[in-house]
Amino acid sequence: MADASLAERVRAGDxxxxxxxxxxxxxxxxxxxxxxxxxxxxxxxxxxxGVTGPPGAGKSTxxxxxxxxxxxxxxxxxxxxxxxxxxxxxxxxLGDRVRMQSHASDAGVFIRSMATRGHLGGLARAxxxxxxxLDAAGRDYVIIETVGVGQDEVDIVRLADVxxxxxxxxxxxxxxxxxxxxxxxxxxxxxxxxxxEGADRMVASIEAMLALQTVxxxxxxxxxxxxxxxxGVGVTELLATLDRFREVSTPLIEERRAARVRAQLRDHVTGxxxxxxxxxxxxxxxxxxxxxxxSRKVDPWSAASQVLRRVCPRRES
Numbered sequence: 001m002a003d004a005s006l007a008e009r010v011r012a013g014d015x016x017x018x019x020x021x022x023x024x025x026x027x028x029x030x031x032x033x034x035x036x037x038x039x040x041x042x043x044x045x046x047x048x049x050g051v052t053g054p055p056g057a058g059k060s061t062x063x064x065x066x067x068x069x070x071x072x073x074x075x076x077x078x079x080x081x082x083x084x085x086x087x088x089x090x091x092x093x094l095g096d097r098v099r100m101q102s103h104a105s106d107a108g109v110f111i112r113s114m115a116t117r118g119h120l121g122g123l124a125r126a127x128x129x130x131x132x133x134l135d136a137a138g139r140d141y142v143i144i145e146t147v148g149v150g151q152d153e154v155d156i157v158r159l160a161d162v163x164x165x166x167x168x169x170x171x172x173x174x175x176x177x178x179x180x181x182x183x184x185x186x187x188x189x190x191x192x193x194x195x196x197e198g199a200d201r202m203v204a205s206i207e208a209m210l211a212l213q214t215v216x217x218x219x220x221x222x223x224x225x226x227x228x229x230x231x232g233v234g235v236t237e238l239l240a241t242l243d244r245f246r247e248v249s250t251p252l253i254e255e256r257r258a259a260r261v262r263a264q265l266r267d268h269v270t271g272x273x274x275x276x277x278x279x280x281x282x283x284x285x286x287x288x289x290x291x292x293x294x295s296r297k298v299d300p301w302s303a304a305s306q307v308l309r310r311v312c313p314r315r316e317s
Contacts, residue, residue, distance in 0.1 A: 006020060006021060006024075006035055007021075007035050007038040007039050007136075010035075010039060010133060010136055010137050011039070011042055011136055011137065011138070012137075013137045013138055013139075015107070015110060018078075018110055018112075018133060018134070018137055019112070021035060021039075021133045022112055022114075022126075022130045022133055025126045025129040025130055025133065026114065026126045026130070028126070032129070036129055036132060036133070039132065039133065039136040040132065040136075042135075042136040043132050043135040043136050044135065044257075045135060045138075046078075046131075046134065046135040046139050046140065046141060046142045047140065047141050047142070047161055047162075047246060048131060048135075048141075048142045048143075048144065048159065048160045048161045048162075049066075049141060049142070049143045049144070049160060049161070049162055049164065049242060050144050050146065050156035050157070050159060050160025050162070050163040050164065051063055051066075051143060051144070051145045051146070051164045051166060052145075052146040052156045052163065052164070052165055052166065052185070053146075053165055053166035053167055053168075053190075054167070054168070056168060057166040057167055057168040057192055057193075058166065058168060058192040058193055058229045058230070059145050059146075059166050060081065060145060061192075061229040061230055062164075062166060062190065062192060062227065062229040062235070062238075063079060063081070063143055063145050064102065064103070064229075065229050065232050065235040066143065066235060066238070066239060067079065067103060067109055067143070068102075068232070068235075069235055069236060069239045070140070070141055070239070071103075071106065071108055071109065075108075075140040075141060076108040076109070076138070076139045076140045076141070077108065077109050077110075077139060077140065077141045077142070077143060078109075078110045078111075078112075078131075078134030078135075078137070078139040078141070078142045078143070079109065079110065079111045079112065079142075079143045079144075079145065080112055080114055080127055080130055080131060080134070080142065080143070080144045080145070081111065081112070081113045081114070081145045082113075082114050082115075082127060082144070082145060082146050082147045083113050083114070083115060083147060110134065110137075110139065112130065114126065114127060114130065127144060127159065128159055128260075128264065131144065131159065144156060144159060144160060156185065157185040158259070158260060158263055159260065161246070161253050161256060161257070162187045162188070162242055162245050162246070162249075162253075163185050163186055163187050163188075164186070164187070164188045164189075164190055164238070164242075165183075165185065165186035165188070165189050165190070166190045166192050167189065167190070167191055167192070167202060167206075168191070168192050168193045168196070169191060169193065169194075169196045169197065169198035169199045169201070169202045170193075170196045170197060170198050183209065186222055187220070187222060187245055187249075188222065188223055188225065188238070188241055188242065188245070189206050189222060189223070189224040189225065190224075190225050190226075190227055190234075190238060191203050191206070191224065191225070191226050191227070192226075192227050192228070192229050193228065193229075193230075194226035194227060194228055194233070194234065195228050199226060203224050203226060206224045207224055210222055210224070219248065220245060220248060220249050220252070223241055225237055225238055225241060273311070276311050277307070277311050280310045280311045281307055281310050281311070286307075289303050289306075289307065
């Protein structure tokens, strides 16, 4: 496949081109960057849903059922399922894709598993760029399922237009599951496996903690829904809730997208600066300065200023 035609084939929605394009951005190759640059003006139309929560909450099954509902409405979807990295091969375990086999032959659904490769925050480093590729391909929805997260792995809120936090009863202390990090990112709470004992208690606990919030963003009150994803129970109501959020929270969504662009700009500038730093200051020089810091011949702040002047000569210390 010629790289010159890859962007055109992505815009046409070619599944093989999509797979190749996402592989390029995962590799961080210059060809991938050029391709993203050519695709960028074709993005901004997809609606991005983030689905996060602890391991075993049923996120993959919930995403599978959401996609069934979207396909019934004749809408297309791209799924980025972030899996833990294998300590042996460095690849994704692919557990999420195993649960979505019913969509394997559906041209309106594209599923990609991504390994975290040690990246923290619940996402892979290339997830944002992969989402852009699916957006450029004309997918109506991009659904990002994070790796099972804890209390501070909340990068999804910086990437998704709407964040769904999925919890499950019967896994221990309900309050422990609702610590600040995971609590503050939810636009919608889902208590999955609601047929289990303790589901109503968990819903009550979440609602009690939400009642303590003094700020309601753009008039949106975070709902708490119950689902049984294995049987599709409550998924229709969840999709209707996501549609309602999209309708009533336009200013908030625009603000999030602007913040996302600012963060991506800073990330790219930082990456380019680090490349300039590597070009201007050899590793051997960094090792020599680090040795001087370790032997207390120079302090790290002065040393950093000296290194920075090699890249930015006009910067005053």
